Amino acid sequence: MVLFGSHAREDWVTDEYEEKGVVFSYESDYDFLVIIKKDGRKENEVSHQIESYFYDIKGDVSSLVHDIEYVNVGLSQGQYFFTEIINEGILLYDTNKFAFDKIKQHRLFNLLKLGYLNSRYQSDYSVNKQDVKALIGKVKQLEEVVIKLCLEKISSLG
Structure with missing residues (x-):
């Protein structure tokens, strides 16, 4: 439930x-x-x-x-x-008999994309704490990948 x-x-x-x-x-x-x-x-x-x-x-x-x-x-x-x-x-209640299928990750991306516009033009726009934490985690992952790729590219240039 x-x-x-x-x-x-x-x-x-x-x-x-x-x-x-x-x-x-x-x-x-x-x-x-x-x-x-x-x-x-x-x-x-x-x-x-x-x-x-x-x-x-x-x-x-x-x-x-x-x-x-x-x-x-x-x-x-x-x-x-x-x-x-x-x-x-x-x-509220879980029998541990059911498992939910994996949810598509597009929701967070759409939230980030819409947040750029909505936060600029809607004074009452807000994002809940759980989504902010999830987005921060995704941005940190992205940062790690970008740093790794940039360092690899720089080192390949000699």
Whole structure:
């Protein structure tokens, strides 16, 4: 079970305002991805059980239930939705029976590329700490490769 979305990113919204004497309120929902094996249980039955379990919690609960094969196909194809859940979600419960397929590395490159533009033109642009750490690691690897190649080239020139 993975918590994802605004509560996992710690940027959920709780808002209340009054307009023409009527009070309106909004609170971000809790989003869960539940991975199951194909055992004949219907995904909507599992989703209903989860939402019923969390009935007393303040705020809405939304659960997505998929079998591991479905999620892994999405990950192997680089689907943004599942990739973001796996990268930014918080693992709440793990049976250690499933393994996620390797996620395509294009996401970090796209984040770096978009960050160049978005950070210049969007005053509220931000990148989470986990992505910054991953990007720093990749940049350090790149630096090591460049230094090695440059030194090899210089030494070959004699």
